[in-house]
Amino acid sequence: MTGLNFSHSLVLCRNLSGGEWFDDSHLPKSEVVSPYTGKVIGSVPLSTPFEVDRTVSAAAQAWPAWAQMPLRNRVEILVRFRQLMIENLLRLTESVAFESGKTKVEAEAGLQKGLEIVDFAISLPNLEILLAADVSQGVHCQFRREALGVVVGITPFNFPAMVPLWMIPLALVVGNAFILKPSEKVPLTSQIIAELLMKAGLPKGIFSIVNGGASAVNALVQHPDVKAVGFVGSTSVASHIYKTGTVLHKRVLALGGAKNHIIVTPDCDVAHTAKGVLSSFTGCAGQRCMAASVLVAVGNVDHVIAKIHELASAQCLGRDMGAIIDRAALSRIESAIAQAEAQGAKIILDGRGRQPQLDQCQSGNWIGATILDHASPTMECAQMEIFGPVLTIIRAETLESAVQISNQSPYGNAASVFTTRGDVAQYVTQHSNAGMLGVNIGVPVPREPFSFGGTKQSRFGHGDITGRSGLDFWSDLKKITTTWPTLQANQAPTAGQFLLHTT
Numbered sequence: 001m002t003g004l005n006f007s008h009s010l011v012l013c014r015n016l017s018g019g020e021w022f023d024d025s026h027l028p029k030s031e032v033v034s035p036y037t038g039k040v041i042g043s044v045p046l047s048t049p050f051e052v053d054r055t056v057s058a059a060a061q062a063w064p065a066w067a068q069m070p071l072r073n074r075v076e077i078l079v080r081f082r083q084l085m086i087e088n089l090l091r092l093t094e095s096v097a098f099e100s101g102k103t104k105v106e107a108e109a110g111l112q113k114g115l116e117i118v119d120f121a122i123s124l125p126n127l128e129i130l131l132a133a134d135v136s137q138g139v140h141c142q143f144r145r146e147a148l149g150v151v152v153g154i155t156p157f158n159f160p161a162m163v164p165l166w167m168i169p170l171a172l173v174v175g176n177a178f179i180l181k182p183s184e185k186v187p188l189t190s191q192i193i194a195e196l197l198m199k200a201g202l203p204k205g206i207f208s209i210v211n212g213g214a215s216a217v218n219a220l221v222q223h224p225d226v227k228a229v230g231f232v233g234s235t236s237v238a239s240h241i242y243k244t245g246t247v248l249h250k251r252v253l254a255l256g257g258a259k260n261h262i263i264v265t266p267d268c269d270v271a272h273t274a275k276g277v278l279s280s281f282t283g284c285a286g287q288r289c290m291a292a293s294v295l296v297a298v299g300n301v302d303h304v305i306a307k308i309h310e311l312a313s314a315q316c317l318g319r320d321m322g323a324i325i326d327r328a329a330l331s332r333i334e335s336a337i338a339q340a341e342a343q344g345a346k347i348i349l350d351g352r353g354r355q356p357q358l359d360q361c362q363s364g365n366w367i368g369a370t371i372l373d374h375a376s377p378t379m380e381c382a383q384m385e386i387f388g389p390v391l392t393i394i395r396a397e398t399l400e401s402a403v404q405i406s407n408q409s410p411y412g413n414a415a416s417v418f419t420t421r422g423d424v425a426q427y428v429t430q431h432s433n434a435g436m437l438g439v440n441i442g443v444p445v446p447r448e449p450f451s452f453g454g455t456k457q458s459r460f461g462h463g464d465i466t467g468r469s470g471l472d473f474w475s476d477l478k479k480i481t482t483t484w485p486t487l488q489a490n491q492a493p494t495a496g497q498f499l500l501h502t503t
């Protein structure tokens with residue numbers, strides 16, 4: 001039913017420093033547990049400032065040669081990496097699904113998005129072709145993109161491959177040495193990514209992995225030789241990383257949590273809307289920052305809600321929807337549902353206690369799609385990030401008040417509208433204050449080269465994490481303005497001037 005192979009051997013994750021793998025067996029370990037089965041599938045060392053320093057020092061030694069390498073040569077390595085990712089797609093897909101609880105289809109979709117960023121990075125030589133121009137008679141201006149040095153990416157559990165791949169190709173192609181601190185809940189896939197990068201010919205020390213939790217993160221962010229930090233995770237940690245890094249004058253882009261709203265108007269296409277809303281709130285079991293967790297129903301859209309209910313009730317756990325990352329997250333989601341009911345929301349679909357029909361999965365972390373109707377905008381279920389397959393419905397009388405409800409969220413990752421009317425779509429896209437907007441799209445993830453990033457408490461720092469914005473984050477643009485006396489005079493150099501230059 002799941003299409004997954006449950007007979008994996010235990011994976012003992014290692015740290016990668018200076019191109020060498022370290023068991024670091026003296027360190028305490030954290031167990032990696034599959035959300036599907038509840039069984040231990042690996043372990044990960046919890047690194048200390050010592051392992052951080054060892055890795056940063058090796059990266060700092062390696063990066064100047066990498067940064068000086070011609071761009072085309074760096075790109076060639078990424079082209080080989082892309083090919084290796086495609087050859088290893090099934091292995092990567094199974095690893096992502098098994099450690100994070102995604103379905104196979106969702107796991108592969110994340111990898112395809114990662115490949116899209118690799119494609120974008122590979123296109124850099126063609127992208128940058130216009131970064132020079134004659135700005136006046138005999139005067140030439142040019143941008144020169146320079147690497148920053150040793151940079152770090154800290155990533156969450158919900159996309160073990162895609163989120164690291166938002167950062168790795170862009171940071172590497174511009175000439176940095178990149179250190180990944182994957183989530184300790186899903187560290188397995190990054191071991192494969194490292195193996196493929198090295199097989200592609202990446203010089204030692206240019207990609208490293210420091211495993212661990214908060215202690216490793218804090219040591220990385222505070223290390224004097226780390227120049228920039230990309231972070232993706234919860235808002236509280238994003239805010240902490242942003243403050244810690246920027247006080248030390250580092251460049252930080254920290255993406256946080258989300259509470260995305262979908263506005264549904266009575267004129268919408270019912271089948272299309274129901275499918276879009278369903279896949280948005282149940283995709284990845286609601287564990288994605290682009291999940292729509294609030295539906296703002298404008299006027300009477302009960303017929304649309306009935307269709308969403310029908311589709312959600314028919315979902316099969318393990319096939320249509322994956323598992324929740326761990327026991328703690330599952331009980332947090334269950335408590336949020338109970339609390340919503342206590343505060344007056346009406347549970348019209350209750351996924352608590354649902355299990356997939358599969359023996360191996362009985363000890364996994366499961367919950368079915370849940371719909372809470374008639375919530376008010378001030379209830380916790382309407383405000384806090386539940387990060388599970390729970391849709392909260394708020395009723396609004398007008399489009400204007402629906403947009404206001406969406407805009408009052410402290411988060412600003414995404415918002416969508418489902419309508420067949422152009423003026424409705426235009427009003428929402430003009431007045432919504434979220435960073436990524438969808439019209440008749442439940443998960444409005446911009447495809448490359450359009451960049452990914454939210455607003456308000458969904459993002460601390462400037463710019464987006466992918467697209468050209470991502471390239472700019474991981475590099476500096478040096479501006480070079482040049483003129484030559486002969487060019488100004490519009491003359492060919494005289495024979496005497498040549499002699500002068502050659503003696």
Ligand code: NAD
Pocket residue numbers: 154155156157158159163181182183184212213214215217218232233234235237238240255256257258288289385387413454458
């Ligand atoms: P998390 O914040 O718990 O962990 C993210 C990373 O931070 C991990 O590598 C973890 O080891 C580290 N970390 C955790 N606590 C820390 C602390 N106290 N000090 C320093 N480092 C710490 O997030 P998560 O639970 O792994 O991921 C889910 C969250 O990520 C959700 O809030 C989701 O919305 C968000 N997310 C956001 C985006 C986005 O693009 N905005 C994308 C994916 C996930």
